Amino acid sequence: MMGAGKARFRKFSIAAATALLLCTAQAVADVDNATLGNEADGTDWGAFGRTFSEQRFSPLDQINKQTVPKLGLAWSLDLPDVWNVSSAPVEVDGVIYIAVGFSVIYAVDAVSGKQLWSYDPKVDPVKMRMAWGIRGLSFWKGKVIAGVQDGRLFALDAKSGKLLWETLTTEPGDNRYITGAPRVFNGKVIIGHGGADFGHVRGYVTAYDAETGKQDWRWYIVPGDPAKGFENKAMEMAAKTWNGQWWKFGGGGTAWNAMTYDPELNRVYIGTGNGGPWNAKLRSPGGGDNLFLCSVVALDADTGEYVWHYQTAPGESWDFNSTMDMVLATINIDGKPRKVILHAPKNGFFYVLDRETGKLISAEKLGKVTWAKGIDMATGRPIEEPGVRYEDGEALMWPGSGGLHNWQPMSFSPDTGLTYIPAHELAGYYNDKGFDPKTYDMDRDGSMGIHAFFDDVPKSAGSSSLLAWNPATQKKAWEIPLPGATNGGVMSTHGGLVFQGQSDGKFVARDDSTGAVLWSADMGVGTQAPPITYSVGGKQYVSILAGWAGGQMLLGSLSAQHGWVGRNHPRRLLTYALGGTATLPPSPPSAQPVPVDDAAFKVDPALAEKGKVLYQHCLICHGTAVVAGGFAPDLRASAIPLSAEAFAAVVKNGGLQSKGMPPFAELSDEDLTALRHYIRQQARYKPSAWDQIKTAWHFICLMIKMKLMALGWIKP
Structure with a gap:
């Protein structure tokens, strides 16, 4: 009888302790208006800006x-x-x-x-x-x-x-x-x-x-x-x-x-x-x-x-x-x-x-x-x-x-x-x-x-x-x-x-x-x-x-x-x-992409121009002018655009969907070809000093013009 009583008491104690823990956790986890309106308690960070004020x-x-x-x-x-x-x-x-x-x-x-x-x-x-x-x-x-x-x-x-x-x-x-x-x-x-x-x-x-x-x-x-x-x-x-x-x-x-x-x-x-x-x-x-x-x-x-x-x-x-x-x-x-x-x-x-x-x-x-x-x-x-x-x-x-x-x-x-x-x-x-x-x-x-x-x-x-x-x-x-x-x-x-x-x-x-x-x-x-x-x-x-x-x-x-x-x-x-003493896991050193190329690939300027327009589908991830900002692979440095079959498998058929690359099934074979020509063109492009000077001068002239308009010396 004594052993059975102890067992029952032990079961009761475990159940009570479990219930107490659950109640305690629930009380804390009940993030509500009172919690999110409390600026003084910093125990939790329960919302995007921590509290309703969004003060962070x-x-x-x-x-x-x-x-x-x-x-x-x-x-x-x-x-x-x-x-x-x-x-x-x-x-x-x-x-x-x-x-x-x-x-x-x-x-x-x-x-x-x-x-x-x-x-x-x-x-x-x-x-x-x-x-x-x-x-x-x-x-x-x-x-x-x-x-x-x-x-x-x-x-x-x-x-x-x-x-x-x-x-x-x-x-x-x-x-x-x-x-x-x-x-x-x-x-x-x-x-x-x-x-x-x-x-x-x-x-x-x-x-x-x-x-x-x-x-x-x-x-x-x-x-x-x-x-x-x-x-x-x-x-x-x-x-x-x-x-x-x-x-x-x-x-x-x-x-x-x-x-x-x-x-x-x-x-x-x-x-x-x-x-x-x-x-x-x-x-x-x-x-x-x-x-x-x-x-x-x-x-x-x-x-x-x-x-x-x-x-x-x-x-x-x-x-x-x-x-x-x-x-x-x-x-x-x-x-x-x-x-x-x-x-x-x-x-x-x-x-x-x-x-x-x-x-x-x-x-x-x-x-x-x-x-x-x-x-x-x-x-x-x-x-x-x-x-x-x-x-x-x-x-x-x-x-x-x-x-x-x-x-x-x-x-x-x-x-x-x-x-x-x-x-x-x-x-x-x-x-x-x-x-x-x-x-x-x-x-x-x-x-x-x-x-x-x-x-x-x-x-x-x-x-x-x-x-x-x-x-x-x-x-x-x-x-x-x-x-x-x-x-x-x-x-x-x-x-x-x-x-x-x-x-x-x-x-x-x-x-x-x-x-x-x-x-x-x-x-x-x-x-x-x-x-x-x-x-x-x-x-x-x-x-x-x-x-x-x-x-x-x-x-x-x-x-x-x-x-x-x-x-x-x-x-x-x-x-x-x-007092934290953990070691940061290793990370690869930072590096800039190195464009790859196929010397046998002949760029068609007309197709490349069409591809430049089509590339607007791609720039959010792969960067403007095919210069990736680090979000997705730099296509100039990728071997995939070198192969028509591989490019179609990825871009049109969703071969890398698991990596976050969506399929573009609406693109035609001609569209894919145009994109490949534009990518190859950009992979080979090296701006000259004169190109950079012309671009800079265009913007300088535009700013001077706007300043003159602001002064009222010329009209818009």
Whole structure:
């Protein structure tokens, strides 16, 4: 009897302990409004921007200015079957969750680095062509929620990785795709999409029930065909700012990245994208602001009803997305605390908006901005320079379509009052000579409405920096030049540190007051991804994904300058802690591709010219002018295009689909031949000094012309 009693007691104790552990875990894993609204508790990093504010600031300070020299690698996890890790992790209850590549989800023990489970949603091969990859995921009450490039939204059980629900947020066969992280609030999950650069897309955002995946509400960003009526008064109002038959092109306005929930006002702010096509002269002949392109729009979080908007680029014609971070903060302005939105869209200005009314408080240039003199505070509109709408057929200006700030997230520190921005400087060249609104056909003439750019982009064409900006005074506190043209997202902490992964393969911690480097580590490869920090068992950790893909990988030599090659160099999750002693796995040295050739191959100039146009299918992955930026193999250095049979097997028949190369079954044998001739031509091309001088002189003359127009000495 005594033994049986002990056995029963032992069974009861185990059951009770198990139940207690499960309850404890569930309590922590129940990420909800209270959790995401808690700025003071830095234990977990439960959302893309950590909390609803999207400040990407952690109150943890175990790792600080004094202790950071002791920071070391705790563990690393290589992800050999993933092509793109430009993504933000989340961490909940000692588990890191990442969405990488085409939304493959991994759950990883945050202390040991052991993989717990993975889930692959198996993306539609056709949607592989928009090869940006996923940039983040969400967590809500024990569920991991993420979007897929082919338009699906799904939820997984966080403990097992089991699929709980899945829904299609787009329409079958359309040009929409998902690359951004969903946001969750009030039991709803909201997601937008991209696609305005690829034709016939009307942007929208949709809210779904986080428990079931059932659609709750949808809000369109631009108006549709007026003959079919309007979904709401906001669309009726917006239609008055358009001209022509814009709905035939879709209009654009896709919300592919930033969406911020405001728990104080129960609103969600949507950052909207560029027009479709980019060229406003074709999209909306006769002018108009084209609402709600390139705007911050406030919606009621429960109903999706329009509240207010602020447009950063009226009648946009430059791909000046406002889909970059929208950070919530309370800052002192004129001696009074103001609830504001901090916003640095592509166009080069830093905006401070009143989040209750949408009223512009201030706006200033962050760096080199030549398309506008400033922002008129009376109207909130940019004061455009003459000629920037390429009225005479072309324009060169700063920034270009890559923006002064892109999707890589910035961070706001309430300790310093500074915003830390991964900034870059790169010009934009726009040319629409020969396009006519009366004859423009989006399918035939290209979805952007401007001429494609076929030349390589030299590594000297752009630069980057980490910029510390004071939003209260609209002045720069400090700025540090960075390697290359684009670097990773930023995180700041109560420890007085700013963390950032760089394109040269360094992970760096800087003093938040001065920008001085206090610590750095080699990641073995560059990155675009932002870091996170969290605490497990009273110990603070810092994690980051490293791998060369995403961002501006299509810019030829500008992107390729670091010598990273996506399939050769690692994609990995790295985690650091004080006293960490793990050894970084070896990584191949950086190297530039060496073109291969077949002397017997005779290039036909006419076929090569046709292939140059067809190559627009390829440049997102393989780089402009066939100079790969490190994202996918450099076709000049690949033996596959040397063989007609091998080239057809890969390009047309999908022979490397498992490696992320989608099939292009619609290409004819003649198309494939033309592509091979263009690739061979580029493999043999060596620009002469005279070629470079002519190109540089063309741009210099264009800038002089625009300056003279700005001075009023000549007319556009």
